[in-house]
Amino acid sequence: MNIASTIVTFIFVFGVLVIFHEFGHFYFAKKSGILVREFSVGMGPKIFSRQKNGTTYTIRWLPLGGYVRMAGWGEDENTLPAGSNVGLVLKDEKVQRINLSDKIQLTDALPLEVTNADLEKDLKISGFVYGQGEQVFTYPVAHDATIIEQDGTEIRIAPIDVQMQSAKVWQRILVNFAGPLNNFILSLVLFIALVFIQGGVQVTNTNLVGEIQANSAAEVAGLKENDAITAIDGTKITDWQDLTAIVSQSPDTPLQLTVQRNGQTQEVTLIPEPVEQDGVVVGKMGVAAPLKTDLTSKLSGGFHLFIDNSLAIFKVLGSLLTDFSLDKLGGPVMMFQYSSQAAQSGFTTILALMAILSVNLGIMNLLPIPALDGGKIVLNVIEGIRGKPLSPEKEGIVTLIGFVFMFGLMILVTFNDISRYFMK
Incomplete structure (x- = not known):
């Protein structure tokens, strides 16, 4: 029973934190005219999907957070390599749907072996039509056409004008900052809620x-x-x-x-x-x-808890610079351990854990490390100062270095957490 409650608590806390974080990116991307191709709750194979206003909303099997897939952001792919076998659905002489999946059969689709495809600028797709010999046919692709991926998820194509890099620099900064911002908002709301549950502010x-x-x-x-x-x-x-x-x-x-x-x-x-x-x-x-129970005291009490916990994180980060220790860091294993303790203590403790972790997640994501939101903001600021972005090659190298650093640190922290909590 304790293991089951711990797992449920871990999934709940981790899921809420990640989804709130991703919703921040999602909301401001939409406001900035950036196409959000997919908003997923969960990871892994798809259970359900529905498309609305250009975004495909999916629910996936593994209940571990979620993600947003913005056009031209991160690992988003928008290419069809030569040799791909696809099915094209045409309307008014333009391609409206491109089917890459073997799981879905479209009876009205035109079978095509791709020789060239540009789904970003020219919006054209060329290839051999089965049964039509060696002649290459070229078809214009509608701006809001969709593509059915291998797993059956149907999403919009991503023309260059709705990609992340086409937005203004300040808009991209806001989109990158919005994830941590949402974590700060969630943390503040939870701390205020805890003060209300407590009945007031302790004097x-x-x-x-x-x-x-x-x-x-x-x-x-x-x-x-x-x-x-x-x-x-x-x-x-x-x-x-x-x-x-x-x-x-x-x-x-x-x-x-x-x-x-x-x-x-x-x-x-x-x-x-x-x-x-x-x-x-x-x-x-x-x-x-004794407690102060008036509304103003409760609101200010929650705000002070938020500030105090934020300052505590900065103190830890500062101490890492002077006296580095992996024991001052924690990963999913530590979070699982805390979830176990919170599950045994009750719902109020779970909310407190979520509030603390949320402000932690927000601040850590703003560190100026490539691959984190803070690193992306630094690249945005550099672009604003230079008047032009870094070359894709240089940006890719910087991002790769940041990813390798974070991945290596995560492995070390996870191993250290396992040693601390399960090998005593």
Whole structure:
């Protein structure tokens, strides 16, 4: 049952993060006039597909995230090599559909062996028509024609005017930035939701007591909500840091608390309950910090959680430069381990994990490393400054170097995670 819940949690968290990220690219690509040929939920073989407004929406068997396929972006292919056997569906003397798949038979398709095809600029396809001898026939291709790929997925062809490189530089920067931006938005929304679920923002710069847990050491001692603990064994208490520091260091040890309640001072004896945390026994009194429950506090509390977690990531990245260690990084194995812990702790912990990972994903993707969104943005900025893009050869080499670096790092991080979590 634990393994099943962990797998479901991992798929849910990973899927939501990736799909939100990809939807950012998808949305701004559409707004910039870039053709999004496919938006897929899941990976691997296709289960379902439907085309609308030029985009084919697919659901695939492996429930591990998803992807967007933008014209002229990344590994997108838009070529038909010579020798390909295709079926052409013509209407008004123009090719409307090109069938490459053996899985789909079109009864009205014209069988053709391709000798030359340009689906980007001239929009023409030439070849030998079966049964028509050695004569080469050339057919114009409609701008919004579709191509049925080997796996049966039907997508639009990608003429040059709707490809990524045809958009303005600022539009391409926005498209590349939109994925991480969506992760930031998701993280912020989740942190705000967590504050609402919690009931408000904890106030820790006070010595007031919040909610008292049932059957806790605090309830046994007679503490009440809104009591002010002013001293413990004569040591002055001004905030929660003072309070928790003394209590946690005193498991199963009687403590004399000076408490103010309704303007009156009284003495209370508290015996903190011994609880094991990370292999160490600490004292627990069973009270929560008081909460600010107004709307403004809840919204600002979620925003502050988002900022604090973002700054924590930058601190880790900074420490990597001065003291590199693979233990400071984590990959899918670490995420699976965290998913296991979150699944056992409940839905609120899963949301917290998703919020933290989402801001992590956003920031990591903006690092200026080729093959990441940040690296692509750097290339866009360089193009804007130079007034022209890098040559395809140079850009390909830079991207390949970035990919090899990231792939190698991923292997090292994954092996290190396996060693940490499963070979102890």
